[in-house]
Amino acid sequence: MQIEHTEYYSHILGRNLKIEITGHFGYPIIMFPTSQGSYTQNADFHLNGSISSFIDDGKVKLYNVETIDKDTFYADHLSPAERIRNYERYIQFLVQEFVPSIQKLHQTHRVAVAGCSFGGYHASNFAFRYPDLVSHLFCLSGAFSIRSFMDNYQDNLVYFNCPEEFMPNDEAWKYRHMHIVLSTSDQDICLDKTRKMAAILATKSINFWYDEAKWINHDWPLWRMVFPKFISNYFN
Numbered sequence: 004m005q006i007e008h009t010e011y012y013s014h015i016l017g018r019n020l021k022i023e024i025t026g027h028f029g030y031p032i033i034m035f036p037t038s039q040g041s042y043t044q045n046a047d048f049h050l051n052g053s054i055s056s057f058i059d060d061g062k063v064k065l066y067n068v069e070t071i072d073k074d075t076f077y078a079d080h081l082s083p084a085e086r087i088r089n090y091e092r093y094i095q096f097l098v099q100e101f102v103p104s105i106q107k108l109h110q111t112h113r114v115a116v117a118g119c120s121f122g123g124y125h126a127s128n129f130a131f132r133y134p135d136l137v138s139h140l141f142c143l144s145g146a147f148s149i150r151s152f153m154d155n156y157q158d159n160l161v162y163f164n165c166p167e168e169f170m171p172n173d174e175a176w177k178y179r180h181m182h183i184v185l186s187t188s189d190q191d192i193c194l195d196k197t198r199k200m201a202a203i204l205a206t207k208s209i210n211f212w213y214d215e216a217k218w219i220n221h222d223w224p225l226w227r228m229v230f231p232k233f234i235s236n237y238f239n
Contacts, residue, residue: 004058006046011104013096016071020096025051026064030238031105032115032139033097034067035122039077042069050119053227054234062238063115066105068097070125076152083156087149091160097129102136115139119226120193121146127200130181131166131173139182141233143226144193147200167200175207183211184233191221212236 005027010019021042034051036044045051045067057063074081075090105114116137118126123145130140147167163169183204187197194215201213212233219225 004051004055008043011068011101013100015092015096015100020071020101021069023067024065025067026058026061028061029058029064030062030115031109031111032063032065032117032141033102033105033126034065035070035116035118035125036067037119038121039072040070040122042067045119045122048223048227050223050226050230053231057231057234057238063234064109068101070122072121076149083153083161084158086152087156087158087160087164090149090164094129094132094164098133098136112136113138115141117141117143117230118145119143119223120221123193124149128164128166130183131170131178132163134177134181137181139184139237141184141186141230142197142200143184143186143229144188144191144197144221145185145200146193146196148196167196167203170200170203171207173207175209178204178209182237183209184214185211186214186216186226186229186233188216188219188221188225190219191225193221 004025007024009022011022012019023043034045051065071093075086078086116126116130123142127142127145130137148165153161185197185201187194204211
C-alpha cells in the first residue's frame with residue numbers, strides 16, 4: 004500500500020497535526036485512533052491492512068488523523084470547561100479546515116469516518132453533529148458520551164458532544180442519506196453503549212447496520228475481523 008506521512012497546519016488549533024495517508028486513489032475515509040493513540044495506530048495494529056485489497060484497488064483512501072486527547076478529555080490538569088473548549092476547537096479544525104481540503108482534493112462533498120473504541124466516539128460524534136459532511140460512519144466498539152470526563156461540569160458544548168443525548172432531540176431527516184454501521188460483540192465493554200445508540204436510532208427510524216459479533220472481546224482482533232466486511236459492503 005502507498006503510505007505517506009505528512010502534517011497539516013491548523014490555524015484554529017495553532018499547531019501542526021500529523022496525518023498518515025494510505026492509498027493512491029479512492030473514496031476518502033477519515034480514521035481516528037483509540038484513546039490517546041498515535042495517528043499511526045490503526046496501521047500499527049493492522050486495521051488498515053485488513054482492507055488492503057480495497058486500498059490497492061483504488062476503492063478507498065485512508066486519512067488517519069492525529070487527535071488531541073491529551074489536551075482535551077485526558078488533560079487532568081485542565082478544568083472541564085477548558086477540556087471541552089479544546090475539543091470543540093478540534094472539531095472545528097475538522098469541519099473548517101481538514102474536511103474542506105479533502106473535499107477539494109477528491110472533488111466530493113461528503114467523506115466517510117471510522118474509528119475503534121474512543122476513535123469510534125470521535126467518528127460518531129463528528130458524523131452525528133455534521134451529517135451533511137458525512138456519507139458513511141463506521142463506529143467499531145464506540146462510545147457516545149464524554150460525561151465521564153467532565154467531572155459533573157455542564158454546558159452546551161458538553162451536551163452537543165454527547166450523541167446519546169442530542170440525537171434523541173434531533174431531526175431524523177438529516178441522517179437519511181448516511182450509511183451508519185454500529186459494530187460491537189457480545190463480550191465488548193461497549194456492548195451496552197452500542198445497543199443504547201442503536202435503540203435511539205431505531206426509535207427515530209434512522210436506518211443503520213447493527214452488527215454484533217460473538218465470542219470475541221473489545222480489541223483489535225474484533226475490529227480487524229469486521230472492518231473488511233463493512234468496507235466490502237459499500238465499496239466493492
